[in-house]
Amino acid sequence: MRATPQSTTADLDAAPRAWQGQLTARSLTGEDPALRAAYRLCQRTTRVHDPAIHALIQLMPAVLRPACWALWAAASILDDLADQQDAGQAEREARVQAWTQALQRDLAAGTSTDPVRHALVDTALRWHLDLSSLQVAMTSTRDDVRDRHFADWAAWRAWCEALVPWVDQVRHLFEQAGAPMTLRLDRQQDYKQFIDGAQLTDILTDLSADLTQGLLLLPQEALDAFPGAEDDLRQRRWSPAASALIGDLTALARQWVTRPAMTRSMHPGAANVLNTAACLMRAQLDAVDAAGPALLKRAPRPSVVARTRILAPARIRSHLAWSLTPLTMPGPRRPAVNASVPGPAAEDTALRPPPPHRDGAKPPQIAADRMPSHVAVIMDGNGRWAEQRGLPRFEGHRAGTAAAHEMVYGALEIGLRHLTLYAFSTENWKRDTEEVTTILEAMRRDLDEGPIRDLDVRQRWSGRPDKLPEDLVQALLREERRTRNRTGLTLTVCINYGGRDEITRAAAALAQAAQAGDVAPHLISEDDFARHLPHPDMPDVDLLWRTGNEQRTSNFLPWHATYAELHFTPDYWPDVDRRDLWQAITEYSRRQRRHGAAPLISPRRPPTAPSRPI
Structure with missing residues (x-):
């Protein structure tokens, strides 16, 4: 900030x-x-x-x-x-x-x-x-x-995220007071763009002060679109290129802060705060537009009249909204x-280390160059495990929670960087209501009380918020925020997740970016597509493991698992522990991964020369 x-x-x-x-x-x-x-x-x-x-x-x-x-x-x-x-x-x-x-x-x-x-x-x-x-x-x-130097908008946005924790603390205050500033679950992207717009507005406003310190806090990607603008700004010259750049960025910031859908279904008092913030930022951008060459000399400010027109009715709305809210x-x-x-x-x-295995088992030593970076697991067989024992299917899901903890412990002990667990698919809603309710309640309880809370685990969620209980979604987002600074294992739990749905949403976001002019349609690359996935920094899956004696990938991480090594085992999920993860990684370490290249020829067995006719 x-x-x-x-x-x-x-x-x-x-x-x-x-x-x-x-x-x-x-x-x-x-x-x-x-x-x-x-x-x-x-x-x-x-x-x-x-x-x-x-x-x-x-x-x-x-x-x-x-x-x-x-x-x-x-x-x-x-x-x-x-x-x-x-x-x-x-x-x-x-x-x-x-x-x-x-x-x-x-x-x-x-x-x-x-x-x-x-x-x-x-x-x-x-x-x-x-x-x-x-x-x-x-x-x-x-x-x-x-x-600071930002090569592109992605690097710039990563820097802007430093403001998010401060804003999230304010949102937590509203929640604690009984008037939650709850964002529509399908408008999380609007929230991020609103924060980006606030930062860009601030940078444009403080341009003269930053230039005095030798700073130009704009992405190189934006500067390169207007040749000569960067040098002109650094030399305090108000040229046509500089004017065009500022005009383009001002329009972009105005677009980002105008997010009316973000406050729908929100408490009117909280919505009034965010809507007024957007109005004040648009007034500030109007002042930037009107400043012209003076922008390089001093920070522009909206007029008192403009501010009063925004704040006077906002205060009235605020007084009414909060007077009705004890x-x-x-x-x-x-x-x-x-x-x-x-x-x-x-x-x-x-933080604490993971508990030792009950039998004292230790992880195998795997060479660093043979170690997978990302293991994804389809945790299959919970229901069949319960039926095999004459128990209701939901009891199998409760037992499967312990196995999930074991995977986390084993991943930490062996030094795995990324572990992704397929917990609930978009197709799982077809199951019995009691079974679905038990699964979701167990997830919610584990987020609040589970034994991995105090481990060096960065927790993330991938999936759609639709249909999920509000308290579960908020708990998932809370754990993401709470553990975002941890540097050990990155654990991604896929809940209400579908691979085709993920690709469809990324394609829609990419189309929207192209329509807004952020990307050129004829230059779209795989990297552009990956940047619009829910977790752009998620590495490709090296090893995809499925339990339960089934041999299919079931719409799980189709983009990331394109070149994954597949590993299928017969045991039902509640019967596995960290040793099974270690065994899967050990088997992976013995495989030769070529990614489409020709196999290497062992020097110990030279190829047989083709026979020639005598």
Whole structure:
């Protein structure tokens, strides 16, 4: 996240200040004076750094405002430390690192002598925020002191993701308060584009300040589309190429922030905040468009009239929406012994190794060049395992959960990087309702209480949200966010997944990108297609293993498993454990993979020369 320091502290919402002050005072009634002062400092910091953000926070329920001030003030402080020009790169990186490490210690202690961290610690404990999700964002802020270069839009978007954890914390606040900012499950892409649009708007607004520091935070792909524009901008020349580039990017940002479908079915108060944010960003983009050459000298700002036209009706809608929604602010809480804190050190201390095999079995030693990177498993035979024992089919799925845990343990022990499990297909809805319900309930319970939560496992989900229970989808997304910084095994669980459906959705997204002009239809490559899959960074499957004595791939990962080695075993899924995974990997290590090339000829057995007629 990049803050926007102002030379003026003009308050965009001065008119209703008395009403806001009363609400804020009530929100903090009973708190100690130091804490109240800390939150007030956070409010002032937010208002100075970004009046638009401050105005949006004032549209939130009063009980949430102090927490939002604390979050945004912390982000602003980190940005300031990264941007300070009185120190070199190494010193600025060290300052950001020192601040984040101090936050770790303060979270463990439950208080801080630094007022911004004091407010943030109170917010985290009071609202049950898991600040470990901010680790990537804080690391990105530390790295922002270096000159950033993005080869294409994909690299740029990866950098933009540093803002997402801060926004997700605000969404968590709404959920905790009882007015969830729930996004339509089929609009997750809209949410991502909205964040991208916010970042691009911020970059265009701060172009002059960034150029002063030698920064041009735009992807090379965009710059190359307008020859000469990059040099002109770096030299502060407002040329036709530079003007065309800025006009194109402004239009793109306006398109990205205009996502009306994103707020459908959302609480009207939360929807009002997001819709007002979009209106403010469009007004900011209008100011960028109107600035012309002045864009290279100073940051453009919308007029007071334009801001008032947006904020005045938004405040009325906000007051009405929240007056009809009873919300309460939780009391202060003590720090937990294992409080979640950002930073590698804190994350590592919360993790544990997988439990040993019950018989003491150890993984085989596989040479690195013979080790698969990605193993995908079709976990088949749960129902037949139960029927064989005279049990209801759903009992087999419960037993299969333990086998899934075993696969994770075995993958960690042998050093596998990627494991993908086929848990529930789009065709499985045809099964008995009780069986389906049991499967989905077991998944939900395992996400909350399962033994892999504290392992070095990055959890991901692939599949469609349609038909899945809302609480299961939210739990899956929560675990993705919570474990996104882990560096051990990447575990992808396919739930309500179909391979053809995945390819169809990727093709639709690619067609939409082509229609929007993001890709040229006649130049589309396999890499372009792969970038529109749900997990573009998922490597190809090296080994696809199916249990249950069936020999078919059942619509599982057709794009990724094109060249996979196939491995079929007769045992039903509940009967397997980590040793079976190790056996599958061992067999894989003995195979010769050619990917269409001619087989290598062993030097020990030279080919027989063809006979010649005498």
